[in-house]
Amino acid sequence: MPDLFDPIRLGAIAAPNRILMAPLTRGRATRDAVPTPIMADYYAQRASAGLIISEATGISRQGLGWPYAPGLWNDAQVAGWKPVTAAVHAAGGRIVAQLWHMGRQVHSSVIGAQPVSASATRTDGHVHTYEGRQPYEQARALDIDELPGILDDYARATENALKAGFDGVQIHAANGYLIDQFLRDGANLRTDAYGGSVENRIRLLSEVTERVAGVAGADRTGVRLSPNGATQGVDDSDPHAVFLPAATRLSELGIAFLELREPGPDGTFGRTDVPRLSPAIRTVFDGPLVVNSDYTTRDAAQAVIDADTADAVSFGxxxxANPDLPERLRTGAPLNESNMATWYSQGPEGYVDYPALADQEAA
Incomplete structure (x- = not known):
C-alpha cells in the first residue's frame, strides 16, 4: 500500500505527497472579495502540502455571503489572486481554487438580494454578516431559466482561476451549499427536471462539472461532496441512493479527484451517526479519492490509505496552526494549537504568525 508521503497524480497535477490542505475559510479578503497581500504569505507557508485547495471562493456576488471571503468573478479579484498563486509556486507548491455558491446560506445584507436555493426554504439558526450574526432568511427557488446563468458563473470563475495562475479548480458541492441543496431531498422540493428523482437531483452537479471541465479540462477539475449526515440543515432521506449515482457520474466525466467530507459522531464541524459512504463510493469512482474530516494524526490518515478506502487525506x-504540517507528521513532532478567536478575524494574528518546526527548534 502507498505511504502517506508517496507522490500521487491528481489528474494533471503531480502531488509530492498525499497530505492535502483542505479548503479553510479565513476571511482575510476585502469587502469587495479581493484577495489581500497577506494571503500570499499564508498560502506560501503551507506549500509543502501535496496540494492546497484554496478557501471557498465565490463565483458571483449572489453566491458569496461570507464576510471578507474572496471571489473570482471580476478582474480585480483575479489580480488579487495572482500574487497568491505565484507565491505558492515559488515555494514549490500546487494550488487549486475552490469554487463556491452558498445558495441559501447567505444574508441579503451581504449579497444585496434575497438568497436563492433549489426550493423556497430556509436554514435554521444564524448566519455571519458584517453586522454580526443574524437569522437566516427565506430563500427563493431559482427559476429553471436562471440555471444557465449559474453555469455561466461557474465557467467564468474557472476561466478567471486559470488567469490567476491556479493549477486547477475544485467545485464545492458539499456542506449544505447550493449544489448540495439540489442534491438532497431535504432541501430540494422541485418538481421540474432538477427535482424529484435522483437523476434529476444530480443534474445540476453534472452540468456544472461538465461546464467547468470544459474550461479547465477534466484533469484539472475536482469536486467536493459531503455524503453522510446533515450539514447546515441540508440532509437526504437515503444518502446511499443519491451519492453513489453522483459519484458514478463524476467518474464518467473523468475528473481529477473527488474529495469526501465525512464527519463522524465526534466531528468538530457537524456530528453524525450516519456511516461513511467512502467505502461504497470507492467501488464506483475510478479516479483518486480523497477523504476529509477530523484527521489530525499520521496514523489515522495512513490507516484509511492502508485500508484502500482512499488515495489521499485532506487535513483541515x-x-x-501548522504551516509545515507534512514535516510535523513525518517526524512525529508536536502540533501547534490554533486560536479559534482568530479563525475569521482580519490581520496577521492567528494567520501567518504560527511558527514552523524549524523556527521552534532554532529558538
Whole structure:
C-alpha cells in the first residue's frame, strides 16, 4: 500500500505527497472579495502540502455571503489572486481554487438580494454578516431559466482561476451549499427536471462539472461532496441512493479527484451517526479519492490509505496552526494549537504568525 508521503497524480497535477490542505475559510479578503497581500504569505507557508485547495471562493456576488471571503468573478479579484498563486509556486507548491455558491446560506445584507436555493426554504439558526450574526432568511427557488446563468458563473470563475495562475479548480458541492441543496431531498422540493428523482437531483452537479471541465479540462477539475449526515440543515432521506449515482457520474466525466467530507459522531464541524459512504463510493469512482474530516494524526490518515478506502487525506483545521504540517507528521513532532478567536478575524494574528518546526527548534 502507498505511504502517506508517496507522490500521487491528481489528474494533471503531480502531488509530492498525499497530505492535502483542505479548503479553510479565513476571511482575510476585502469587502469587495479581493484577495489581500497577506494571503500570499499564508498560502506560501503551507506549500509543502501535496496540494492546497484554496478557501471557498465565490463565483458571483449572489453566491458569496461570507464576510471578507474572496471571489473570482471580476478582474480585480483575479489580480488579487495572482500574487497568491505565484507565491505558492515559488515555494514549490500546487494550488487549486475552490469554487463556491452558498445558495441559501447567505444574508441579503451581504449579497444585496434575497438568497436563492433549489426550493423556497430556509436554514435554521444564524448566519455571519458584517453586522454580526443574524437569522437566516427565506430563500427563493431559482427559476429553471436562471440555471444557465449559474453555469455561466461557474465557467467564468474557472476561466478567471486559470488567469490567476491556479493549477486547477475544485467545485464545492458539499456542506449544505447550493449544489448540495439540489442534491438532497431535504432541501430540494422541485418538481421540474432538477427535482424529484435522483437523476434529476444530480443534474445540476453534472452540468456544472461538465461546464467547468470544459474550461479547465477534466484533469484539472475536482469536486467536493459531503455524503453522510446533515450539514447546515441540508440532509437526504437515503444518502446511499443519491451519492453513489453522483459519484458514478463524476467518474464518467473523468475528473481529477473527488474529495469526501465525512464527519463522524465526534466531528468538530457537524456530528453524525450516519456511516461513511467512502467505502461504497470507492467501488464506483475510478479516479483518486480523497477523504476529509477530523484527521489530525499520521496514523489515522495512513490507516484509511492502508485500508484502500482512499488515495489521499485532506487535513483541515490542523493546517491552521501548522504551516509545515507534512514535516510535523513525518517526524512525529508536536502540533501547534490554533486560536479559534482568530479563525475569521482580519490581520496577521492567528494567520501567518504560527511558527514552523524549524523556527521552534532554532529558538
Amino acid at each position: 483545521r490542523t493546517f491552521l
